[in-house]
Amino acid sequence: MEQKKSRFSNWMRNSITARMLVVGFLLLVLLIPLEFVKSLINERAYRQEEVVREINQKWGNEVLLSGPIVKIPYKVISEEKIFNEKSNAYYTKTKETIEHAYFFPDKLNITSNVDTKPLNRSIYESVVYSAAIGVKGNFPTIDFSDTDIPEENILWEKATVLLKTTNLKGIKTTPVVNLASEALSMTPQYSTEYLNTIQSYYIANAKEIFAASLPFSFDLKINGSESLKFLPIGKETDATMKSNWHSPSFDGNFLPEDTNKEISQEGFTATWRILQINRQFEQSFFGHLPDLSASAFGTKLIIPVDEYQKSERTAKYGILVIGLTLLVFLLIQLVSRIYIHPFQYMMIGLALVMFYTLLISISEHSNFFKAYAVAAISVLVLITVYSRAILKGFKFPLLICGSLASLYGFIYVIIQLENYALLVGSIGLFLILAIIMFASRRIDWNND
Known part of the structure; x- marks a missing residue:
């Protein structure tokens, strides 16, 4: 029995397929809190409409x-x-x-x-x-x-x-x-x-x-x-x-x-x-x-400027941010042979979800740019420090910090655009895919 457990544990640690399955499963699990965040945005937006309607009725419609x-x-x-x-x-x-x-x-x-x-x-x-x-x-x-x-x-x-x-x-x-x-x-x-x-x-x-x-x-x-x-x-x-x-x-x-x-x-x-x-x-x-x-x-x-509308548009890219960040950690794990536990993946994903709750709460008391900057910097610092403890050294944590900062900057540019949002978004996603394909070209996928 112990031998079977040892084999399973070794397979989970060394198999590329196993790691990809774990990351994919965690990504699906993280969709649950992300949906709760979207519900919170809609609830706050509805509350805003309700209060504005009451103000207007008392003043004059x-x-x-x-x-x-x-x-x-x-x-x-x-x-x-x-x-x-x-x-x-x-x-x-x-x-x-x-x-x-x-x-x-x-x-x-x-x-x-x-x-x-x-x-x-x-x-x-x-x-x-x-x-x-x-x-x-x-x-x-x-x-x-x-x-x-x-x-x-x-x-x-x-x-x-x-x-x-x-x-x-x-x-x-x-x-x-x-x-x-x-x-x-x-x-x-x-x-x-x-x-x-x-x-x-x-x-x-x-x-x-x-x-x-x-x-x-x-x-x-x-x-x-x-x-x-x-x-x-x-x-x-x-x-x-x-x-x-x-x-x-x-x-x-x-x-x-x-x-x-x-x-x-x-x-x-x-x-x-x-x-x-x-x-x-x-x-x-x-x-x-x-x-x-x-x-x-x-x-x-x-x-x-409707802060809730911008927050809602930002949250729609949540699955992209979480998925790409976990993929970066997975690629680093495959390249460096450093083992990252599923619990650590989950903590990183929850930190990324926290970005949206910070964005909503801060934007209610400040303008959207300040709220976005504070939320993004907070999450960047948290994940960079945490990845420093996981990955040892500074090379990979700085890579993660740069990747995540670029991703947040890219999404901020998209939500500011109206007529060219789809065009810029499509070009950006194409470039991201090209970078991932280039980075993963030397990975030995036969290690299963």
Whole structure:
């Protein structure tokens, strides 16, 4: 029995196949803690999203603004024939319902000055803003003559002006629409739609003042987060947005004009010009105002660096780092004839896994570069010192330190790239494979 154990022990120590099987098995085992690390990253990222969402809800969510829109009610008279069983004859019942006509501006000019600032809760950060918005333009002549609505059914005395927005909570000044010589105060209306409605009081002498082109203007101060967008309801819509935010993401159905777009570390300026022909809806609606939010344009105000996303991308290369490091130790073992115990392989693998937990925890309190550098240096020192005790001397430990440092540097470069990440990664892996093939060419693989 002891002889069999001795043979097995000698086979494990001297057989190349046995050592490769052990290293392969340990690599599979180390995938378990690596998956736990990935789960931790996802959990922390989800927690960040949750906290940012809470911050934004209290300050004010994303803003989508539409308006002003003229709303004029009218009566619809319909007749229905009903059979009377007692008299055995039909009689006509007249039914009256109220519908609404909606008219958009001919010209719409929007200017917005967006002042952003970060809000923090514990280690989490969100970007919020206060926007000063000025809107002016003119309504067209409103004429029902080209419709089949009788003049006497139009309720001009109940005409109003509407504004629609996704964020009533963030409004910081009561909007007042200046319509010709009238100043119309606005009040919120109950709505279950995506866009909440703010409606003015009835417009005096609406029939007379809408008989010609009518100018309007209003100012609005509103708090929001994530994005600020507008609907291009004007026959000609011109918009200008200025902000101190340095990383805008222009969003929606229309992009700003390149000739007037400026982005710098001090902020950005962008302008849009949208014509009726550029969008797929008309200038007036009868009966129901549809949801036009798909035609919105504007800007997302985003935090450009997501530490958790970078940590997640780094962790995806974990199997590569662990596998190549263990392979380097295996090649050194085969070349130097120094025996490395499976337990020592396991300790080296766990040290490599610890890199990712260090990276996550430090990046929550510092920037990603510092976190990456501290985590990488810590693991490099630990493994180099440990390999010095295993391998004796300085030649092989320094080789391991250089190899691991190059690998961490290579991965850091990859995760900083976007367009060329796949290309650089593929070339790098090809070079690594070539180096391993070159280093292993003189190993005697017959020693089994």
